[in-house]
Amino acid sequence: MAAGEDRRRITTRLTVLQVSVVVAFAALTIGFWYLQIVQGDRFAEMAENNHQRTLALRAPRGVLFDRNGKVMVESRNSYTISIVREHTKDLDRTMRLLAAVAGLNVEDVRQVVARHRSEPTYRPIVIVEDASLAQVAAITARRLDFELPDVVVEEVPTRQYPTDGLAAHLFGYVGEASDTQIGNGIAKGAIVGQSGIERVYNNLLQGQDGARRVVVNSMGREIRTLDESPPVEGRRVQLTIDYDLQKAAEDGFRHAGFNGAALIMDPRNGEVLTYVSLPAYDPNDFAAGIDRATWASLNSDALRPLQNRAIQGRYSPGSTFKIVVATAGLEEGIIDDDFRVNCGGGANFYGRFYRCHLAGGHGLMDVRHAMEKSCNVFFYTVGNMLGVDKIHKWAEKLGLTGKTGIDLPNEQESLVPSTEWKMRRFGEKWYAGETISVAIGQGQVSVTPASLALMMATVANGGTKVTPHLVRAVDEGSGWKMATPPAVANAVVFKPSTLAALHDGLWMVVNAAGTAGRARVPGRDVAGKTGTAQVISNEGRARARGTTRDLRDHGFFVFFAPKDNPELAGVIFGEHNEHGYLGGPIARHIIETYYAKKDGRPLPVLAPKPAPAPAPRETVPDPDSPPVLEDAAPVAAASLPAAGSRQPAELGTR
Amino acid sequence: MFERRLYHHIDWGLITAVAALCGLGLANIYSATGGWTGIVQTQISGIVLGTIALIVCLSLDYRSLADKSHFIYIAIVALLIYVLFFGAVRGGSRRWIDLGPVNLQPSEFAKAALALVLAKFFGESRRWSVTRVDLLIAGALTAVPVLIIARQPDLGTAVTLIPVALAIAYVAGMPMRLLGTLAVVGVLAAPVAWKFALQDYQKERVETFLNPEQDARGAGYQQIQARITVGSGGLWGKGFNEGTQGQLRFLPVAHNDFIFSVLAEEHGFAGVLVALGLYLFVILRALEAARLAKDRLGAYLVLGVLATFTFQVIYNITMSAGLAPVKGLTLPLMSYGGSSMIATLAGFGLILNVRMRRFTN
DSSP states (O other), X not given: OHHHHHHHHHHHHHHXXXXXXXXXHHHHHHHHHIIIIISHHHHHHHHHHHHEEEEEEOOOOOOEEOTTSOEEEEXXXXXEEEEOGGGOSOHHHHHHHHHHHHTOOXXXXXXXXXXXXXXXXXXXXXXXXXXXXXXXXXXXXXXXXXXXXXXXXXXXXXXXXXXXXXXXXXXXXXXXXXXGXXXXXXXXXXXXXOSHHHHHTHHHHHOBXXXXXXXXXXXXXXXXEEEEEOOBOOOEEEESOOHHHHHHHHHHHHHHTOOEEEEEEOTTTOBEEEEEEESOOOHHHHHTOOOHHHHHHHHHOTTOTTOOHHHHOOBOOGGGGHHHHHHHHHHTTXXXXXXXXXXXXXXXXXXXXXXXXXXXXXXXXXXXXXHHHTOHHHHHHHHHHHOHHHHHHHHHHHTOSBOOOOSSSSOOOBBOOOHHHHHHHHSOOOOHHHHHHHHTTOTTOBBOHHHHHHHHHHHHHTSEEOOOBOEEEEEOSSSEEEOOOOOOSEEOOOOHHHHHHHHHHHHHHHHSSSSOGGGOOTTSOOEEEEEEEOSSOHHHHHHHTTSSOOOOOEEEEEEEESSSSOSEEEEEEETTOSOGGGGHHHHHHHHHHHHHHHHTOOOOOOOOOOOOOOOOOOOSOOTTSOOOEESOOHHHHHTSOOOSSOOGGGGXXX | OOOHHHHHTSOHHXXXXXXXXXXXHHHHHHHHHTSSOHHHHHHHHHHHHHHHHXXXXXXXXXXXXXXXXXXXXXXXXXXXXXXXXXXXXXXXXXXXXXXXXXXXXXXXXXXXXXXXXXXXHHHTOSSSSOOHHHHHHHHHHHHHHHHHHHHTTOHHHHHHHHHHHHHHHHHHTOOHHHXXXXXXHHHHHHHHIIIIISOHHHHHHHHHHHOGGGGTTTHHHHHHHHHHHHHTTTTTOSOTTOOHHHHTXXXXXXXXXXXXXXXXXXXXXXXXXXXXXXXXXXXXXXXXXXXXXXXXXXXXXXXXXXXXXXXXXXXXXHHHTTOSOOOOOOOTTTSSOHHHHHHXXXXXXXXXXXXXXXXXX
């Protein structure tokens, strides 16, 4: 009995084991089915990510040429040193070793790594941009020794700008795309134009990044390349800028010893030949990723090197604004060539006495001589006859209001007040007394140097408000294609008598007994006008005494040349240079360079600056100096709007 | 001693399936190690030596072998103790006896020795039921090699000895109540073992299994990579020698513990079904041998050998899919490893032996 029962029990229990095994195998089958069939695609993708890497091949940005085909901005190859964390066992050790080998501050390295912590581990974190050859050699040697297997050295194209910061504000700079720039073909980490031409024409210049798909092993080493799409270089762009004129302008500023801005264009078509804003930065600092210290110093610099003064700085134009008043008077028919005003050193308007800069008075002045001598009384009178709205109307026609439309980012709007503007802005009516200050470019008149250049171009070409622009031609990949110049914003045809009066008067400023004799170029008939822009009111000046703020006035020199059929028109803005005529030599150097080049003569070279003699304080009264108001009627003063720092009321007693 | 008629009772089906699994293993080792390497050659020597061991185990009557089982058992325990003191150290544990060109791993042979001694013990028992004293003796016989191997330390191999005892005791008639009690004690002991018995690295392995992403660089890495390897194989696999996970070393010890992952990657679900089918066939066929055995001794011997084999197969395949904690357990017949191959084939020699001699006296 026992044997049979034993046999049966063995059979039963064997069956139990049999079934258990079958169940276990069924479970395994289901497990594999789930992994391989249900989740197969997901894991296939993960396996692919495991061993395939898509490496971006950065496209070189398009080369920028000047109008004569000279290369201004190009791309060079530089080395970046990056950490790929994917197979890093001890990141801190890698960072410490890398810092030691490359001579970096380990804290900086940590910060960079921390910033990119959330990115996929296979994406390189760039630690050093534009590494020196010594750094590259040191890293490569350690890499071969497997000491730094997770550090890679890559060759990438980097922007190369002129080393002397030439035209820095024109070119702008490049940098890693910010979060708001991402999208629309711009990927995270892409290098895009952040300012200047680089930004405006980024789409043309950027090119098409390529990619290389490689197989890597579990150590992250590349085994082979699967496929590669080469990067497409950005479009080559020819600028309207003339390298030699640009250099002449910047040399001129350096020689003169002040900062400022200059914009010189061809008044016939709006092509910008020279674009200066000083002080500038070195765009090369940005090209390979700007370091924190440089960025901080650029931002905290009291001279504000990041401000693009030619289009972002707004100043009162001072006497250069008299061109607007003259134009308005002549075109509106309020004055003519024979209209004369007697200047006795000042005049009364609306209960206040407004002074001319020449205490003794200019005597009888017609429009030409008033311009030559920059007679305030003449323009007070004409301005008063015109009224602010007519002045505004002609300022607008000349291009002094709003933006010039130049193809650079962040242009500021120029402002010439009007009754409508004041009502909109302050909800107050315009006082006729305010017009008197406006007539000599004071008061709320606030314009950019670029708009003054446009004004001169419009005056030079007889009324056509061109749009200043910077691109002459673009290589679309199949040869150069001339860029379509922007449409003319608006065109009026000045009366010949108006043009004659304006051109004569401005010619006399330079070539007769005017204020800008320093800009005279024999035989070239330079026409121009100086102006001084107050930085602060006289009252404010008193209050600010003792501070470190630079309160010296700005100087303008606006010009065109030659007088008949002008080929150049522009502005020289001198920051805190106190006298508009100091811009004259810079303009002269540019004009001389222009003609030397045109005639095929050697380009002029500025004589080395004489040793700075103890400069005697200017004793000759500057005709552009802000007029001084005497016998100010308190009522009138109180009635003036108290906004801004350049109020007529502040022209008060010294 | 080897009669001609016995030849006709050899289970050629089982031999074919075992040979096919050895072949599959060889092909995947070839692929995982990147071609005709020393590893492949060692594996072939293992198979040749294993075949000789199989023939030897087949030729001797298992009953005479069982009669000498206490000698075999004592010899193996002696070897294990020898290894513990004089063995070659590799990877932090003493498991090997260095014999010049070959390294022998006695713990692999302990499985067959334990199967023999337990089969003999239960099979020759005069009583029809299993007493507690029997179980205690069986437990002691099992515990000796288990503890010695665990001291090497090689917990993986040590654990594979336990199914030998459990399977034989179960079929020999261990009361179900006792089995239940053992299970309850096991569950209750787990936290205690967790706290006192397990080493930190062992705890870490279990924790990692439960949450591999927590340690994706370290211990969880193998598990994640195992899942990716298996999952990316899809239905038909990436093709022989085309697996990226194994080839590019994303999967560690691919030719050894993770050989099944390599198969799953390169041959897909289809290949997995074939391999699982072969293993299932081998196990069921061997269970059949236990059922057909002439005596209890034969049945228990087959079960003992089969228990450790089945346990290892199921655990390793589960692990190779990343579905169980990573443990240094090889896949019998397929994984790289000479001692394991020889011991496993010798074990199958015993199984074939029992089936072949079912009609003899």
